[in-house]
Amino acid sequence: MNSPIYLDYAATTPVDPAVALAMSECLTLDGSFGNAASRSHFYGWKAEELVEAARSQLANCIGADPREIVWTSGATESNNLALKGTIDARAERPLHIITSQIEHKSVLDACGYLGEHGVEVSYVAPSVNGDVSLAAIAAELRANTCLISLMHANNETGVINDIAALGEFCRDKGILLHVDAAQTLGKIALNVAELNIDLMSMSAHKLYGPKGIGALYVRRHPDVRLSAQIHGGGHERGMRSGTLPTHQIVGFGKAAEVAATNIDEEKARIFSLREQFWRGIYELDGVHLNGGKALCLPGIVNVGFDGIDGETLLMSLRGLAISTGSACASATMEPSYVLTAMGNSSEYAHNSLRFSFGRFTQAEDIDTAVESIRHAHAALSPKLVQART
Ligand SMILES: *Cc1c(COP(=O)(O)O)cnc(C)c1O
Numbered sequence: 602m603n604s605p606i607y608l609d610y611a612a613t614t615p616v617d618p619a620v621a622l623a624m625s626e627c628l629t630l631d632g633s634f635g636n637a638a639s640r641s642h643f644y645g646w647k648a649e650e651l652v653e654a655a656r657s658q659l660a661n662c663i664g665a666d667p668r669e670i671v672w673t674s675g676a677t678e679s680n681n682l683a684l685k686g687t688i689d690a691r692a693e694r695p696l697h698i699i700t701s702q703i704e705h706k707s708v709l710d711a712c713g714y715l716g717e718h719g720v721e722v723s724y725v726a727p728s729v730n731g732d733v734s735l736a737a738i739a740a741e742l743r744a745n746t747c748l749i750s751l752m753h754a755n756n757e758t759g760v761i762n763d764i765a766a767l768g769e770f771c772r773d774k775g776i777l778l779h780v781d782a783a784q785t786l787g788k789i790a791l792n793v794a795e796l797n798i799d800l801m802s803m804s805a806h807k808l809y810g811p812k813g814i815g816a817l818y819v820r821r822h823p824d825v826r827l828s829a830q831i832h833g834g835g836h837e838r839g840m841r842s843g844t845l846p847t848h849q850i851v852g853f854g855k856a857a858e859v860a861a862t863n864i865d866e867e868k869a870r871i872f873s874l875r876e877q878f879w880r881g882i883y884e885l886d887g888v889h890l891n892g893g894k895a896l897c898l899p900g901i902v903n904v905g906f907d908g909i910d911g912e913t914l915l916m917s918l919r920g921l922a923i924s925t926g927s928a929c930a931s932a933t934m935e936p937s938y939v940l941t942a943m944g945n946s947s948e949y950a951h952n953s954l955r956f957s958f959g960r961f962t963q964a965e966d967i968d969t970a971v972e973s974i975r976h977a978h979a980a981l982s983p984k985l986v987q988a989r990t
Contacts, residue, residue, distance in 0.1 A: 605922045606966045610959030611756050611784065611901050612924060616852065617809035617960070623855040624811065627651065627848035637845045638836065648847045655854025662857040663782075663801070664792035665818055671837045672850055675815035676783040677707040679802035680750075682817050682830050682841065683779045684711045687748050687800070688720055689828035697721040697743045700750040701733040702942040703757075708750055708781055721745070729944045731760035731892030735767055742774070752781040753791070757939040757955055758892035759901025761789070768797030777825060783807050783815075787860025788898060789868065793818055799825050805849070809960055810856030814849035817841075867960065872899035874958045874967050881971030885978050891940060891953055905945070905953040908983035914954060917977035921970055924955050 607615070616624075626632045627648075637652045639645025653667065660667040673679045688696055700712055702724045709724075716722045723741040727733050733751060749771055754761045764780055771778040779800040785791055787808045793801055801818035805811055819825050819840065833842025860867070879902065882888055887907030906914060911925040912934075925937070936950035945953075956970065 603920075605920050606969060607922045608956045608958060608962070608966070608970060609922050609924050610962070611759070611807075611955060611957035613806045613812065614809045614959055615961060616811055617856060617859055619859055620810055620852045620855045624848040624852040627851050633847060633851075635847070637847060638834065648845075651847055652845050652850050655850045655857075658854035658858045659803070659816060662787060662791075662861040663803075663818060664794045666821060668838075669793075669818055669821050671817045671819055671840045672845060672853075673815045673817055673841055674813055675806070676705070676781060676802045676804035677815075678830075679804075679815050679817040680705065680707040680779075680781055681711045682827065683800040683802060684708065684715060684748070684750060685830055686827035686840070687777060687779070687825075688715055689830075690826040691747065693745070693747075695719055695721055695745060696748075697723070697746040698748045698750065699723045699725060699738055699741045699746060701725045701727060701738075701752070703727050703731070703733070703755055703939045704750065704752055705756060705781055705783070708752070712750070727760075727939075727943055728895075730895040731755060731758045731939070731943050732895045733762050735763065735770055738767065739770065746774075746776055748777045748779060750779040750781070752783075753785040754789075754898045754901075755892070755939060756784050756901075757937055758895075758903045758943075759784070759898035759957075760892040760895040761785070761898060764796045764798065771799075772797045784898060784901075787857060787864065788900065790864070793820070800827075805853035805856055808856045808860055811849050811852045814846060814853045816853070868899055871958050871962070874962055874964065875899050875902055877964060877967045878902060878956065878958070878971060881967070882974050882978075885975065886982060888978070891945075892943070900959055901955065901957045903940075903953055903955045905940075905949055906978065906981075907949075907952065909952055909978070909981045911951050911954050914952075914977055914981060917981060918973050920973055921956075923957075925951075925953070 633647045635644030635648035637649040656667040656670045712722045725737045777799045780798050781802045783804045786803045799820045804815040836842050889905040891903040936947040940950035
């Protein structure tokens with residue numbers, strides 16, 4: 602059997618060949634394998650030079666100063682550091698955080714933990730279109746609100762939130778803004794200065810870089826105070842200890858550079874794949890685009906199929922690697938909390954699948970996907986099944 606066509610780029614992406622090459626040069630004796638914290642010899646200096654070059658590559662990609670980048674193990678850790686680190690750095694109690702119901706689990710669970718430790722947390726519902734409005738967030742504001750955490754784009758629906766408006770609001774009110782940008786880094790324009798972001802979580806593996814490396818942007822002017830969550834040798838200006846993984850960091854830097862160089866071209870190409878995909882299936886009976894009325898990332902299409910169970914449909918689409926909701930939610934078989942928060946029934950949420958496209962998706966892959974979906978839809982469509990029985 603041929604390998605299935607990979608249409609799950611929102612879960613993770615394959616590493617770009619240019620990234621893999623750069624990483625492979627940081628591992629062996631004849632490469633830059635040194636410890637960037639070794640200040641006494643050539644190998645340490647070389648590793649440090651590469652780590653700092655990568656820091657600049659990532660900073661350039663988001664309009665930041667390299668000194669505002671803290672390396673982490675991924676967006677999960679970055680989200681934890683941003684949320685817990687902000688609270689731990691403040692003496693006042695009680696403090697209040699505003700976030701949304703459709704955040705990634707790493708934000709929701711970190712907020713849940715803080716909630717158990719005396720922090721007040723408001724979880725704002727999204728609109729039926731899947732975006733979280735400034736008005737809904739502003740309605741939750743309290744005198745002790747110190748942080749607002751909102752994702753740039755949702756990983757299940759691809760719906761993009763208006764961070765610029767929120768950034769202006771937060772600046773006026775003197776509240777910190779944390780943004781989970783795991784899905785948008787290198788995919789759409791993202792400038793921390795223009796958007797007034799104070800803290801921003803990023804991950805390499807959503808961007809054709811390796812897994813296990815991420816970063817947190819931490820604003821310097823005005824200075825964001827953050828307490829470390831991992832203590833040790835005082836790396837990363839004391840914000841995140843641990844020997845820096847040179848190969849991972851070099852890979853992340855290269856991935857950011859490649860993405861930034863081709864961002865407009867790639868966005869246009871993937872958008873046309875999305876159009877091709879949707880054109881192929883939109884007229885099928887009972888097919889709906891989830892979050893379709895909002896501004897969306899080009900690479901994510903979340904589709905509901907009335908009366909067809911998502912798991913059953915998934916079985917009929919064995920030639921495609923896709924997911925029901927997000928990768929994390931599919932492990933538990935729970936209906937997507939993102940789709941239910943948007944006002945959908947849990948039955949409908951179970952009837953929805955996420956298709957996501959990326960750098961290596963070809964027009965022929967979309968043709969194959971469309972054909973398989975049309976075929977499966979015809980076989981499983983409730984009307985036809987009823988007519989036959
Ligand atoms: C993938 C993802 C994360 C988690 O990133 P990791 O680097 O895998 O820990 C967090 N938030 C969003 C929106 C994501 O898509």
